[in-house]
Amino acid sequence: MSFLERLRAGLRRTTDQLVGRFDRLDAGGATRVTVGQATATVSIDTLDSLEEILIEADIGVSAAMRLIEAVRDQTDDADLRSVVKRELRRLLEAATPAPVRGGRPRVVLVVGVNGTGKTTTVGRLARLLTLSGERPVICAADTFRAAAVEQLEVWATRVGADFVRARPGTDPAAVVFDAISAGKARGRDVVLVDTAGRLHTRTNLMSELDKIRRVAARAVDGAPHETLLVLDATVGQNGLAQARAFLESVGVTGIVLTKLDGTAKGGIAVAITAELGVPIRYVGVGEQLDDLVPFSAAEYVEALFEPAW
Numbered sequence: 001m002s003f004l005e006r007l008r009a010g011l012r013r014t015t016d017q018l019v020g021r022f023d024r025l026d027a028g029g030a031t032r033v034t035v036g037q038a039t040a041t042v043s044i045d046t047l048d049s050l051e052e053i054l055i056e057a058d059i060g061v062s063a064a065m066r067l068i069e070a071v072r073d074q075t076d077d078a079d080l081r082s083v084v085k086r087e088l089r090r091l092l093e094a095a096t097p098a099p100v101r102g103g104r105p106r107v108v109l110v111v112g113v114n115g116t117g118k119t120t121t122v123g124r125l126a127r128l129l130t131l132s133g134e135r136p137v138i139c140a141a142d143t144f145r146a147a148a149v150e151q152l153e154v155w156a157t158r159v160g161a162d163f164v165r166a167r168p169g170t171d172p173a174a175v176v177f178d179a180i181s182a183g184k185a186r187g188r189d190v191v192l193v194d195t196a197g198r199l200h201t202r203t204n205l206m207s208e209l210d211k212i213r214r215v216a217a218r219a220v221d222g223a224p225h226e227t228l229l230v231l232d233a234t235v236g237q238n239g240l241a242q243a244r245a246f247l248e249s250v251g252v253t254g255i256v257l258t259k260l261d262g263t264a265k266g267g268i269a270v271a272i273t274a275e276l277g278v279p280i281r282y283v284g285v286g287e288q289l290d291d292l293v294p295f296s297a298a299e300y301v302e303a304l305f306e307p308a309w
Helices: 003-010 012-028 044-056 061-072 080-093 118-131 146-159 172-186 203-219 238-250 268-276 297-305
Strands: 032-035 039-042 106-111 136-140 162-164 190-194 226-232 254-258 280-284 292-294
Touching: 003 012, 003 280, 003 292, 003 297, 012 044, 012 080, 012 297, 044 061, 044 080, 061 080, 061 268, 080 268, 080 297, 106 118, 106 203, 106 238, 118 136, 118 146, 118 190, 118 226, 118 254, 118 280, 118 292, 136 146, 136 172, 146 162, 162 172, 172 190, 172 203, 203 238, 226 238, 226 280, 238 268, 254 268, 268 280
Parallel strands: 106 190, 106 226, 136 162, 136 190, 226 254, 254 280
Antiparallel strands: 032 039, 280 292
16 A cells, blocks of 8 residues: 555545535635636635534644635635645645754654654654665663553564663653664664653753753764654643743744544644644554655645545
């Protein structure tokens, strides 16, 4: 199954809700009135209905308003669906990943609150990197939750990645230093650091992340090269508060949006990008090993409007 097919399958609940209402709106209410040199307008009722549809898909008020303005200002004869798809893609492509600079191995911190699928995401990301020819090291920096370490070790075995752990209660920053040192010694390409799940309101845990970042920076030039925040798509707009706090505290460079297959509000990807300016890097669209998909704005928009039938 291609990435687009998996994305379509994962977004099916969102698409089922969105497309039917959108098509009825496009067919019944989107009458355009041409005045002079192809100046087109859309009825107020249509704009109000479109706004409601977009917000209910969790696209967010800010992004919805920008889309409404684009539709209102439309001056060619493109249909409503085409205009919205084009503007959605522009919003999503406005935030692009920062270039990775610095030494080797590349260090990627994976952060987030408990229950978002963070540890599973680390394993699946290691799988993606392995398939692309890179040699990852998985670092279990959640040293206070034995179950997370054991789960991560199973993932490392499944995907053929090196694994670094420490005794329970060990300073997480020390484990990260050891993992980077092992990556250097073995000539590995990337170190994936699974950090402890934490609420963004717990200042002591946020301080722990800051210490990990400082230690990583001393171990290899430019580290951490990426900080990926894992968000659960099913929490919708509540995820924005988490993202803002992590962005302010630890300098998040990208989002991994998990559990898209479990929600009818997959438009949250647009809200995150439009409101925070942070790119979506990967999306989780199922429970299988290969169900972490590199994010593509074009494929996401196509999947959002094209059912997986």
